[in-house]
Amino acid sequence: MAKPVVFITGGGRRIGAAISSMLMDSGYFVLIHVRNSIDEAQAIISAYSEANNGEISGDIIRADLVNDDISELVATVANHPKVIEYGGLFGLINNASVYQPISFEELTFEEFKKNFTIHVEVPFxxxxxxYEQLKTKSGSIIGLVDTSQGRAWQDLTHYTSSKNALRQMMINLAGDLHPHVRVNCIAPGAIISADWEIEHFASVLEKVPMGRSGEPKDIASAAKFLLESEHISGQIINVDGGWTLVE
Ligand SMILES: NC(=O)c1ccc[n+]([C@@H]2O[C@H](COP(=O)([O-])OP(=O)(O)OC[C@H]3O[C@@H](n4cnc5c(N)ncnc54)[C@H](OP(=O)(O)O)[C@@H]3O)[C@@H](O)[C@H]2O)c1
Incomplete structure (x- = not known):
C-alpha cells in the first residue's frame, strides 16, 4: 500500500532533519526539500533504508527558495511518482527559515524582503x-513559527515581522481551507542555538521553566501529532518548555 506523502521545506538538517527522520520511522514517505544540505538529507534516507531492509522512504528535492522559480518546485512535488502513487499529499511542512540579526541601520530592504519571501511568500x-493534492487526501499544513509574537527581539525586525505574518497567514488559512485541509503551527522555544546567539541562548535557558533547551525530536513529535490529529485546525502549539509562561 502506498505510504502517505509529506513534503517538508528545509528538511535536511537541524529541526527539519528530526522531523524528516521521525516521519519516515512513523510510516511516511518524506519529500525532503533542501538548498545546500543534500548530503545530510541523503544520510537520513540511507539511515532509514539500512534499518529497514533497503526500503526507500524519502526523496530529495533541491531548490533555492529565494532565487528559484517556486512554480517549478510545486510541479516537481505535484508530479513526484510517490505523490501520484498515493493520490495526493498528506502534509506540507513550512520549516525553511533564515535567522540572522541585522541592526536597523544596516537592514536593507532586500534583506527584509528575503525574510518575507522565505517565511511568507513561499508558504503561500x-x-x-x-492545495488540490492536499485536499484529495484531507491533508494538513504545518507552519514553523516562534514565540516572538508581541515582543521586540533585538535586531530581528525582518525575522519577527515575517514569522508573525506566517503565523497569521496559517491561522487565516485554517479558516479558509476547512473542512478540506487543516492548518496549524508549531512555535518552538529555545531548541538549537544559532552560531551567533550562544550566550543569549544560555541566558534564555535560565528562565525556561523546564530548565533546559528543547530537542529537535520534541518539535518532530509535535509535527507528527498535528499531522495525525484529524480534529485539530487553526492551533499554535508552543513547544518551549514553558518559556512563554514567564516572559
Ligand atoms: N532552532 C530553534 O531553536 C528555533 C526556535 C524557534 C523557531 N524555530 C523555527 O523552527 C524551524 C527550524 O529551525 P532550525 O533552526 O532548524 O532552522 P534553520 O537551520 O535556521 O533553517 C532550516 C533550513 O532552511 C533552509 N533554507 C534557508 N534559506 C533557504 C533558501 N534561500 N532556500 C531554501 N532553503 C533555505 C536551509 O536549508 P539547507 O540547509 O538545505 O540550505 C536550512 O537548513 C524554523 O522555521 C525556525 O524559524 C527554530
Missing part, C-alpha cells in the same frame, strides 16, 4: 500550488 505559493 506552496499552499496555492499544492
Amino acid at each position: 505559493l506552496l499552499t496555492k500550488g499544492l
